[in-house]
Amino acid sequence: MAERTHETIESGTPDPMPYMHPVMKENYGKWAFHSHPKPGVLYHRAENGAEVWTVKAGTARQMDHYTIRKLADIADQFADGYVRFTTRSNIEYMVGDGAKVEPLIKALNDNGFPIGGTANSVSMIAHTQGWLHCDIPGTDASGAVKALMDELHDEFVKCEMPNRVKLSTSCCEINCGGQADIAIVIQHTKPPKINHDLVANVCERPTVVARCPVAAIRPALINGKPSLEVDEKKCICCGACFPPCPPMQINDPVHSKFAIWVGGKNSNARSKPTFHKLVASGIPNNPPRWPEVSVVVKRILAEYKADGRPWERVNEWIDRIGWPAFFEKTGLPFTKYHIDNWRGGRTSLNASTHIRF
Amino acid sequence: MAKQLHDTPNLDQLESGPWPSFVTGLKRLAKDNDMTVDLMGQLEESYKTRFGYWKGGTVGVVGYGGGVIPRFTELKNADGSPKFPEAAEFHTLRIMPPAGMHYSSKLLRDFCDAWIETGGSGLIALHGQSGDIMLQGIKTADVQRAFDKFNEMGFDLGGAGPALRTSMSCVGAARCEMSCYDEARALRIVINNNIDDMHRPSLPYKFKFKFSGCPNDCTNSVQRSDMATIGTWRDNIRSDEKLSREWYANHSMEDTINMVVSMCPTRAIQLKKTAAVATGEKITKVVLSDEQCLEIDNSNCVRCMHCINVMPGALLPGKDKGVTILVGGKSVLKIGASMGTVVVPFMKMESDEDFERLNELSRTIIDFFAENALEHERTGEMIERIGLVNFLEGIGLDVDPSMINHPRANPYVRTDGWDEEAEKWFERKAAAAA
Numbered sequence: 001m002a003e004r005t006h007e008t009i010e011s012g013t014p015d016p017m018p019y020m021h022p023v024m025k026e027n028y029g030k031w032a033f034h035s036h037p038k039p040g041v042l043y044h045r046a047e048n049g050a051e052v053w054t055v056k057a058g059t060a061r062q063m064d065h066y067t068i069r070k071l072a073d074i075a076d077q078f079a080d081g082y083v084r085f086t087t088r089s090n091i092e093y094m095v096g097d098g099a100k101v102e103p104l105i106k107a108l109n110d111n112g113f114p115i116g117g118t119a120n121s122v123s124m125i126a127h128t129q130g131w132l133h134c135d136i137p138g139t140d141a142s143g144a145v146k147a148l149m150d151e152l153h154d155e156f157v158k159c160e161m162p163n164r165v166k167l168s169t170s171c172c173e174i175n176c177g178g179q180a181d182i183a184i185v186i187q188h189t190k191p192p193k194i195n196h197d198l199v200a201n202v203c204e205r206p207t208v209v210a211r212c213p214v215a216a217i218r219p220a221l222i223n224g225k226p227s228l229e230v231d232e233k234k235c236i237c238c239g240a241c242f243p244p245c246p247p248m249q250i251n252d253p254v255h256s257k258f259a260i261w262v263g264g265k266n267s268n269a270r271s272k273p274t275f276h277k278l279v280a281s282g283i284p285n286n287p288p289r290w291p292e293v294s295v296v297v298k299r300i301l302a303e304y305k306a307d308g309r310p311w312e313r314v315n316e317w318i319d320r321i322g323w324p325a326f327f328e329k330t331g332l333p334f335t336k337y338h339i340d341n342w343r344g345g346r347t348s349l350n351a352s353t354h355i356r357f
Numbered sequence: 358m359a360k361q362l363h364d365t366p367n368l369d370q371l372e373s374g375p376w377p378s379f380v381t382g383l384k385r386l387a388k389d390n391d392m393t394v395d396l397m398g399q400l401e402e403s404y405k406t407r408f409g410y411w412k413g414g415t416v417g418v419v420g421y422g423g424g425v426i427p428r429f430t431e432l433k434n435a436d437g438s439p440k441f442p443e444a445a446e447f448h449t450l451r452i453m454p455p456a457g458m459h460y461s462s463k464l465l466r467d468f469c470d471a472w473i474e475t476g477g478s479g480l481i482a483l484h485g486q487s488g489d490i491m492l493q494g495i496k497t498a499d500v501q502r503a504f505d506k507f508n509e510m511g512f513d514l515g516g517a518g519p520a521l522r523t524s525m526s527c528v529g530a531a532r533c534e535m536s537c538y539d540e541a542r543a544l545r546i547v548i549n550n551n552i553d554d555m556h557r558p559s560l561p562y563k564f565k566f567k568f569s570g571c572p573n574d575c576t577n578s579v580q581r582s583d584m585a586t587i588g589t590w591r592d593n594i595r596s597d598e599k600l601s602r603e604w605y606a607n608h609s610m611e612d613t614i615n616m617v618v619s620m621c622p623t624r625a626i627q628l629k630k631t632a633a634v635a636t637g638e639k640i641t642k643v644v645l646s647d648e649q650c651l652e653i654d655n656s657n658c659v660r661c662m663h664c665i666n667v668m669p670g671a672l673l674p675g676k677d678k679g680v681t682i683l684v685g686g687k688s689v690l691k692i693g694a695s696m697g698t699v700v701v702p703f704m705k706m707e708s709d710e711d712f713e714r715l716n717e718l719s720r721t722i723i724d725f726f727a728e729n730a731l732e733h734e735r736t737g738e739m740i741e742r743i744g745l746v747n748f749l750e751g752i753g754l755d756v757d758p759s760m761i762n763h764p765r766a767n768p769y770v771r772t773d774g775w776d777e778e779a780e781k782w783f784e785r786k787a788a789a790a791a
Contacts, residue, residue, distance in 0.1 A: 004419065004501065004505065005505075006508065006509055008418070008419065008420055008421075008504075008505075008508055009508060009513075010513060010552050010553075010556060011508070011512070011513045012453065012513055012545065012548055012549030012552045012555075013453045013454075013455070013456050013523075013524065013545050014453070014454070014455045014456070014511055014512060014513075015455065015456070015541075015545065016455035016456045016457045016458075016459040016531070016541050018455075018461070019455050019459040019460050019461045019464055020457075020531060021459075024459075024532050025531075028530050028531055028539075029530040029536065031530075031532060031533055031536070032534050032597075032670055032673070033534060033600065033669060033670030034533070034534060034669045034670065035669065044532050044533070044534070045670075052532065058376065059377055059483070060376070060377040060378060060379040060382060061379070061482055061484075062379040062382070062480060062482045062493070063379070063382055063481055063482070063483065064382035064383065064385045064386045064479055064480060065386070065469035065472060065473060065479040065480075065481065066382070066385050066479075067377070067382050067385075068465050068466075068469050068483075069465070069466060069469055071465065072462035072463075072465040072466050073462070075462040075465075081461055081462045081463075082459065082460070082461055083459075083460050083462070083465070084457060084458050084459045084460065084528065085454075085458040085460070085483050086458070086528075087484075087488070087525065087575065087576060089482075089483060089484065094532070112377055113377060114375060114376065114377075126486065128486065130409075131400055131403035131404070131408075131409045131410075132396075132400055132493075133426070133447070133449060133493055134409060134411065135409065135412055135413045135428065136409065137409040138409075140403065140404065142379045143371050143379075143380075143404070146371050146374070146376055146378055146380075147371065147374075149376035150373075150374030153374075153375040173689060174688060174689055175688050175689050175694070176486050176688070177486065178486065178580065178581060178688070179577065179580045179581075179694070207732075207733075210732075210733070211690075211691065211733065213690075213691045213692070238689075238690075240690050240691060246412065251407075251408060251409065253406060253407035253408065256407075264580075266574050266577040266578075266579055266580050267572070267573045267574055267575075267662070268572035268573070268574060268579075268587075268659075268660070268661045268662060269572070269573060269661050269662045270621075270661055270663045271622060273574070273580065273696060275580070275694050275696070285407055287367060287404045287407065288367040288368065288370045288371055288404055289370060289371070309615070310615070311616055311620060311663070311666075342693060343692075343693075344693075
């Protein structure tokens with residue numbers, strides 16, 4: 001390695017002030033009002049009357065530097081030279097003059113960036129790395145998201161849902177994509193396939209044994225070599241053993257399926273935060289466009305859109321109509337796998353005679 | 358340079374359609390970047406076989422134990438040579454963005470320039486799920502000089518492994534009237550004072566902080582962070598008569614009832630004739646018209662944000678602002694997803710001393726986690742194992758009924774310290790009243 005000329009400065013998280021739009025900086029902590037003039041556009045007014053308009057656009061998240069330079073050029077030519085990103089990889093341009101909004105929208109649209117994702121729209125999908133960069137992925141992330149956002153483009157650019165809809169995708173059951181109104185998560189259906197020649201050299205066996213949520217893994221001598229074996233009757237196919245022990249391959253081109261979960265919500269608005277719930281599984285992992293996933297997601301969204309009342313999130317819509325109606329409306333099968341038998345699962349059972357007929 | 362593109366019939370199908378295509382972006386890079394050419398080759402193979410082909414390893418920068426995500430290809434020829442040699446090493450640098458993810462156009466360009474100059478592929482993800490700028494695709498030999506370049510620009514590596522992780526704060530005070538504290542300041546105080554635990558991973562497992570300015574919790578802190586700091590207020594919801602009249606003029610009585618009154622989770626809002634609105638220090642009167650008002654009973658408001666979301670500006674959080682702190686949020690492994698739970702119902706967050714108190718509490722919680730969690734156990738799992746009371750006693754916080762949904766529903770507890778504990782409660786109440 002060449003001689004280093006730089007002494008590291010452990011500077012931590014940088015101060016945002018040098019990179020913040022001047023109107024936002026000047027009115028930091030002094031905002032008084034916002035409105036939503038049209039899909040993809042927000043208007044904020046400060047206590048002293050200062051105004052800022054925000055135009056929100058979708059991105060691919062994984063961006064080449066040419067695209068990022070294009071976004072920067074648009075900021076200079078059509079906005080005030082400042083942007084920010086949301087947690088769902090949307091880019092926001094702020095302008096201090098309302099007259100700049102329409103030309104900015106046109107410039108973004110002309111360059112292929114959809115405008116939307118505000119208020120009661122379907123926002124960009126929070127997602128993970130997948131085959132592009134993860135070491136344990138059951139599927140791709142960027143591709144699955146691109147395919148699904150193509151299908152949901154209309155719902156991103158319009159605001160026609162009862163309330164905001166947050167989506168996520170995750171390439172394994174660890175669910176790095178996170179909780180969401182609708183979450184698309186890999187669900188493995190077969191125990192890991194173990195390469196016994198490699199386990200002893202690659203895996204710290206006690207660590208792997210400790211990782212299993214159902215104590216299904218035990219040390220074993222296989223073909224004279226120290227290895228691990230899985231009690232396949234106990235195994236819940238979660239894949240927790242795979243990261244610490246790559247020879248315990250959990251990913252399977254056929255048997256790693258997609259599951260769909262609904263009703264996760266982190267906001268405290270109205271109801272307390274909730275976790276998403278399993279509603280569909282067994283959906284094939286079918287690149288490059290995963291059409292079977294889109295069908296289910298769009299079906300759920302269509303029913304929510306038609307039947308949800310203003311401000312109801314997906315979980316609140318289901319709370320009102322009940323789970324039987326959810327399965328009826330969406331046409332999804334209700335199976336024994338929907339009934340929770342994990343610890344604490346009985347709290348999810350109906351301990352009442354509250355039943356809709 | 359400019360190696361021939363591999364055939365990518367699967368990836369090519371992701372170039373059509375209205376959403377921006379990362380494949381089109383990769384192809385732009387591949388015109389003069391061989392690493393991306395081979396990256397696309399490997400990714401296409403994954404699309405064909407439905408398998409991933411990356412393995413981890415050990416790559417880092419001098420003095421740090423984390424922040425670089427090493428990736429080595431596992432796609433090999435029979436002789437052990439990589440099938441896609443230019444992408445055989447394809448590491449990620451996690452870089453922490455400015456709090457709130459604000460960028461000037463110059464900063465974006467400087468990032469692109471620095472990434473290309475130091476051997477990067479040109480691919481950047483904005484942002485990862487923990488909030489990092491992810492510079493994706495660099496060889497081992499270039500990692501140090503790339504980091505040095507970004508560090509000279511004022512940027513630092515984020516977290517990975519059993520360490521303090523990169524944090525996130527919402528847009529908050531920069532552009533939101535619902536913000537109840539300076540989120541970016543809180544983030545930088547807590548993260549930057551504990552940066553040693555980010556750069557030299559030695560915790561039992563990861564530890565995440567997230568900072569949301571109000572209970573809408575736009576950073577998803579309650580589900581995604583070990584310690585969630587969420588803005589709130591203690592006094593009454595504020596009302597702006599001009600804006601509430603405007604809101605009503607643009608809506609209707611049906612909207613008022615269906616979208617505001619009946620959606621209040623604690624039925625703290627009633628529709629009243631203007632003349633009949635109660636008076637009292639806990640009442641907010643919201644004027645809709647000369648005849649109609651909303652009456653908000655703030656003593657029964659749980660600060661859920663709903664009515665404030667529906668009537669922006671017409672209703673605003675109060676002025677006695679601070680934060681609620683919840684501990685133990687995490688995702689699935691190993692016990693199942695768990696939500697953060699309240700350990701501090703309210704804490705002022707305005708003065709330098711307030712922020713210092715938050716900093717001290719954060720350090721105390723990290724220290725307790727470091728000393729008491731088992732290997733690969735998150736804070737929420739530790740609390741599940743030892744019980745909330747042991748955790749509170751360990752970090753020196755008093756029990757409070759705001760921490761629970763309801764008291765225990767079983768008798769399986771030894772209560773021979775009851776009188777002493779009851780006395781503590783009365784002493785705390787007396788001290789608070791004094």
